[in-house]
Amino acid sequence: GQQVMQIPQYQHVQEGEDFTTYCNSSTTLSNIQWYKQRPGGHPVFLIQLVKSGEVKKQKRLTFQFGEAKKNSSLHITATQTTDVGTYFCAAVPPPDMRFGAGTRLTVKP
Amino acid sequence: GAVVSQHPSWVICKSGTSVKIECRSLDFQATTMFWYRQFPKQSLMLMATSNEGSKATYEQGVEKDKFLINHASLTLSTLTVTSAHPEDSSFYICSASQTRDVQYFGPGTRLLVL
Numbered sequence: 001g002q003q004v005m006q007i008p009q010y011q012h013v014q015e016g017e018d019f020t021t022y023c024n025s026s027t028t029l030s031n032i033q034w035y036k037q038r039p040g041g042h043p044v045f046l047i048q049l050v051k052s053g054e055v056k057k058q059k060r061l062t063f064q065f066g067e068a069k070k071n072s073s074l075h076i077t078a079t080q081t082t083d084v085g086t087y088f089c090a091a092v093p094p095p096d097m098r099f100g101a102g103t104r105l106t107v108k109p
Numbered sequence: 110g111a112v113v114s115q116h117p118s119w120v121i122c123k124s125g126t127s128v129k130i131e132c133r134s135l136d137f138q139a140t141t142m143f144w145y146r147q148f149p150k151q152s153l154m155l156m157a158t159s160n161e162g163s164k165a166t167y168e169q170g171v172e173k174d175k176f177l178i179n180h181a182s183l184t185l186s187t188l189t190v191t192s193a194h195p196e197d198s199s200f201y202i203c204s205a206s207q208t209r210d211v212q213y214f215g216p217g218t219r220l221l222v223l
Contacts (some may be wrong), residue, residue: 042202071207101152
């Protein structure tokens with residue numbers, strides 16, 4: 001069945017360093033979404049990527065969708081302590097969404 | 110927009126009792142609602158998908174009779190944990206979607222079964 005692999009599982013960075021999490025699928029995806037869950041909170045939708053090779057930016061966050069629509073990445077430039085949390089990718093195979101295991105980011109001030 | 114509420118936010122109950130959790134989409138009609146379970150520092154585990162007016166579709170390994178799901182309207186879905194036991198203690202999160210695409214999550218319910 002549909003497999004969504006997300007790496008790394010954990011990432012600890014010094015404030016100001018960059019951070020990247022990767023999501024890979026065994027099959028071609030319809031679209032991919034990214035969510036952020038703060039400690040103690042619930043997942044919050046960040047963005048959806050639909051087109052092959054698509055790149056979207058939200059301030060210091062850059063989201064990419066691979067040309068083959070099988071992988072995606074989220075890159076944070078110059079991390080801040082407010083970036084702490086777990087970042088999940090969610091792949092739409094179809095028919096239903098499957099979440100990756102998440103990457104837990106901690107930032108040392 | 111796209112606000113989802115969940116009630117209660119936390120509950121402590123005795124073993125053997127049943128607990129009902131409500132999930133409401135406040136400002137949109139949700140054709141599909143999802144129920145997840147999340148253990149500490151782990152990913153979201155999809156339990157079931159429910160569409161308004163029809164039976165829920167449960168993921169493999171999730172007991173239908175244990176976790177009763179009702180999606181009575183386009184804005185309300187309920188999850189009832191029947192005869193709860195300590196191993197059912199977890200963080201239960203619902204989400205709602207208009208298009209089976211982007212999901213908007215509720216704040217979650219922390220269940221502790223003593």
